[in-house]
Amino acid sequence: MNWGWMMPESASTFGAGIDSIYYIILWITGAIFVLVETALIVFIIRYRHREGRVAVHTHGSKKAEIVWTVIPLILVLFIVYASNDIWLQVKRADQEGAAPADALPLRVVAKQFEWNVTYPGPDEELDTGDDFVKRNQLHVPIGRAVRIDLGSEDVIHSFFLPDFRVKQDAVPGMTIPVWFEATRTGEFPVACAELCGLGHYRMRASLTVHEADDFDRWQAEELAAGTPAEVADEPEADTAEENKVSEGEDSA
Ligand SMILES: [Cu+2]
The missing domain is CATH 2.60.40.420 (Cupredoxins -  blue copper proteins)
Structure with missing residues (x-):
């Protein structure tokens, strides 16, 4: 999948791997976003104020708490599992098998x-x-x-x-x-x-x-x-000017 408006076409060997992780996470968070916002709108309409209707008091729901803890846990573990290989490949340049030896x-x-x-x-x-x-x-x-x-x-x-x-x-x-x-x-x-x-x-x-x-x-x-x-060590003229301004702001 390549959506030109998101990132430029990959120009590195591991670019496609990074992109696939990105899209997996985008789909998961996108689906959660739609579910949560839909529930929010439904609840706003369904439980709006009506004459004579009294609020129900509750001490919570153990079942709901278990569900909304276990589902995110499974999702996060899935993301760890799915991204592990590419992450090790990209980020552990000091490890064997990451940055090739003839780099x-x-x-x-x-x-x-x-x-x-x-x-x-x-x-x-x-x-x-x-x-x-x-x-x-x-x-x-x-x-x-x-x-x-x-x-x-x-x-x-x-x-x-x-x-x-x-x-x-x-x-x-x-x-x-x-x-x-x-x-x-x-x-x-x-x-x-x-x-x-x-x-x-x-x-x-x-x-x-x-x-x-x-x-x-x-x-x-x-x-x-x-x-x-x-x-050459001396900074460009406008760099010196900008640093002077930022020092002035620091002491203010
Ligand atoms: Cu910088």
């Missing part, structure tokens, strides 16, 4: 208000001499898992790749592994999904999925152009 390692560090991506270079190892960093540009090859060590320099951000069904908080002081494998080439948005300051709205980056040889060519070009291993 390309990248590092993404969030800060107000940008994403800095460290690429390992041809040796595919981070923290070596051929690393280079791009601001707000995430490039990955198609058909190969990418393992991202996600961190934050300042506040909590949320690394959100809607087309890939990836969303993970970036927490200062922690390195959280995230992985995905792209199934379509193209350009996709990277957004921050956590209100992280006044410039939050423009904390966006682009994710480019390349054909494998095209990725190698792009990387070689960056290295030939001398892309540095660190981004």
Whole structure:
């Protein structure tokens, strides 16, 4: 099922699995919503005030309480059971069998208000001499898992790749592994999904999925152009301005 008005078409290997869990939960909660609202309307009409009718006093119903406890329990256990496999696959990148062993390692560090991506270079190892960093540009090859060590320099951000069904908080002081494998080439948005300051709205980056040889060519070009291993530290002018405003608000 693909309802275009809900989420963009999946571009990662586990996207379809995430979507099926999403729709299972949507159907369950949707059905409960309809039942509850219908009952509400029926009760409002049926038990409305009428001249001479007296309210019935009750101490409750054991049967009703058992029913409305056991049914949600069964539903929740069903959701746990149905989502367990895909959840383990997506979220436990540090576990064996989750992020494939040959995944390309990248590092993404969030800060107000940008994403800095460290690429390992041809040796595919981070923290070596051929690393280079791009601001707000995430490039990955198609058909190969990418393992991202996600961190934050300042506040909590949320690394959100809607087309890939990836969303993970970036927490200062922690390195959280995230992985995905792209199934379509193209350009996709990277957004921050956590209100992280006044410039939050423009904390966006682009994710480019390349054909494998095209990725190698792009990387070689960056290295030939001398892309540095660190981004310039001074914040953009308008970022400094926005931070000043937010500090002013804090002290007020
Ligand atoms: Cu942010």
